[in-house]
Amino acid sequence: MPAYSSTGCSLPATRRTPKRRSRLRDGGNCEAGADVDNRGRDAIEFGGTLWDKQVVRHKLATLATRAEAFRHLTYHCAWLVSEGRDCVKEVSMIKAMGGELVNRTMYDCVQLHGGMGYMRESPIERMSRDARVASIGGGATEVMLEEVAKRM
Structure with a gap:
């Protein structure tokens, strides 16, 4: 497998997340977020679209902000790897944050679908069920947070 390179940062294939875990790597939010965004803009609920409700727009904006922060932490970790620096703390942060982010996103998506x-x-129900393993598989969130705490 060739190295991955983006914006001048190269990540050897041996250090990448396996393809089967790509949902977690990508934040697991794209498909669900797009589905909720489409529903929010199209579905008529209580006399208007969900998008017309400020609380829904704020919820989606918060989810998008968290996903972007996660993406930047992932890029930072990839840069550390490309520089040959220790990144156990950052990888543990990614794993802990990613699992929680996926679950929080799916919880909110289910809520917005009523x-x-x-x-x-429903695809959202399946994604929500599948997302649960993200904070368990490969090391529970609490284990990852303990790894972060050891390196603080």
Whole structure:
């Protein structure tokens, strides 16, 4: 596998997240966020679209902000790896933050879908169920936070 390079930062293939974990690596928010954004702009609820409600816009803006912060932490960690520097603390931060971010995002997406968010045939329900493992698999959030604390 070739090295990944973006904005002058190269990450060897051996240090990349396996493809099967790409949802966590990408924050796990893109598909769900797009679905909620489309629903928010199109669905008519209580006499207007969900997007018309300030609380919904703020919730989506908060999720987008957290996803962007996660993305930047990931890029910073990739830079540390490319420089050959120790990044166990940052990797642990990414794992802890990523799992929690995915779960928080999915919780909010289910909430914004209302009752349909719980229906088995709903893509949001499946993504929400699948996201739960993100904060458990590969090291529980609490274990990752302990790794961060050891290196503070």
